[in-house]
Amino acid sequence: MNETDTEFKSSQHQAENQTAEEDISPGNTVEFFPVSEGKLLTLYILSFGLYGIYWFYKNWKLQQSKIDKKIYPVLRAVFSIFFTHSLFNRINNSAGNLPQKHRFNANVLATIFVGAIIISNIIDPVSLNTSLLEDLPSSGIFITSLIIFLLSVYPLVVVQATVNRINNDMLGYLNHKYSLWNYLLIVLGALFWLMLAMGLLAQSMGLVPVQ
Numbered sequence: 057m058n059e060t061d062t063e064f065k066s067s068q069h070q071a072e073n074q075t076a077e078e079d080i081s082p083g084n085t086v087e088f089f090p091v092s093e094g095k096l097l098t099l100y101i102l103s104f105g106l107y108g109i110y111w112f113y114k115n116w117k118l119q120q121s122k123i124d125k126k127i128y129p130v131l132r133a134v135f136s137i138f139f140t141h142s143l144f145n146r147i148n149n150s151a152g153n154l155p156q157k158h159r160f161n162a163n164v165l166a167t168i169f170v171g172a173i174i175i176s177n178i179i180d181p182v183s184l185n186t187s188l189l190e191d192l193p194s195s196g197i198f199i200t201s202l203i204i205f206l207l208s209v210y211p212l213v214v215v216q217a218t219v220n221r222i223n224n225d226m227l228g229y230l231n232h233k234y235s236l237w238n239y240l241l242i243v244l245g246a247l248f249w250l251m252l253a254m255g256l257l258a259q260s261m262g263l264v265p266v267q
Contacts, residue, residue, distance in 0.1 A: 087150055088219040089114035092228025096216050099238060100209050102245025105173070108212060112136040115143055115219075137173055141166040144215060151218050158221050165211035172208035176201045199256070 089111060099107040113133035120127055132139045144162035151159045179201045220228050234242070 086118065086223045086225075086230065088118055088147055088222060090220065090223050090225055090228060090230035091216060092232035093213050093216050093220070095228065095232055095234065095238075097209055097213055099241060100212065101206065102242050102249065104245070104248070105205065105208065107241070108208075109133045109136065111212065112139070112143065115147075119143075119146060137170045140170050144211075147215055147219055147222070150222050154218065154221055158218055160214055160218060165214060169208050169211040172204050176205040176208065179204070202252075 091111070096107070096111065100111075110133070113129050116127060116129035116132045116139070120129060132143075141163060144160075144166040148159055148162040179197060216228075220226055223230065
């Protein structure tokens with residue numbers, strides 16, 4: 057009888073542990089994609105925005121269960137500029153219980169992000185096919201494009217700060233460590249940024265022809 061009671065209590069304890077683990081699993085505890093602001097900033101810049109596509113994908117994937125129709129998270133991530141306002145508004149609406157200082161103007165930040173992405177991607181083709189920027193050196197145009205691209209990370213970091221508070225994870229501890237793939241992305245991105253800097257330096261020193 058004692059052995060039976062012991063086995064029963066052991067089985068009950070295991071079941072309680074399993075239930076607890078299920079309750080703290082990411083899918084059950086977070087509403088939006090958790091990541092520390094520093095990690096988001098680092099990976100976004102070093103990947104030249106590619107991590108942003110992943111960020112949008114993970115957020116839409118988590119939101120799929122809350123939306124009646126099928127939303128195809130991959131497509132919404134690839135074509136994120138068409139769905140940025142929608143996602144930012146969903147996040148801001150979920151932050152209704154947070155103090156006002158932790159909320160944001162969804163439409164303004166979404167417009168800044170979309171505008172920065174579009175302008176940074178079209179400024180080089182425009183300069184090559186029109187005479188609007190012919191008085192500027194190609195390096196100046198390229199640097200301008202990079203600066204505008206860098207501005208696009210600001211809205212994501214602001215939104216992520218709110219997301220982490222919604223997830224009760226203010227410092228982003230749920231996803232602050234870097235994986236092997238993250239380190240690989242950092243190395244490749246850093247090398248690419250270094251080559252760009254060296255190219256711009258060589259051009260400024262007259263070592264390569266200026267167009």
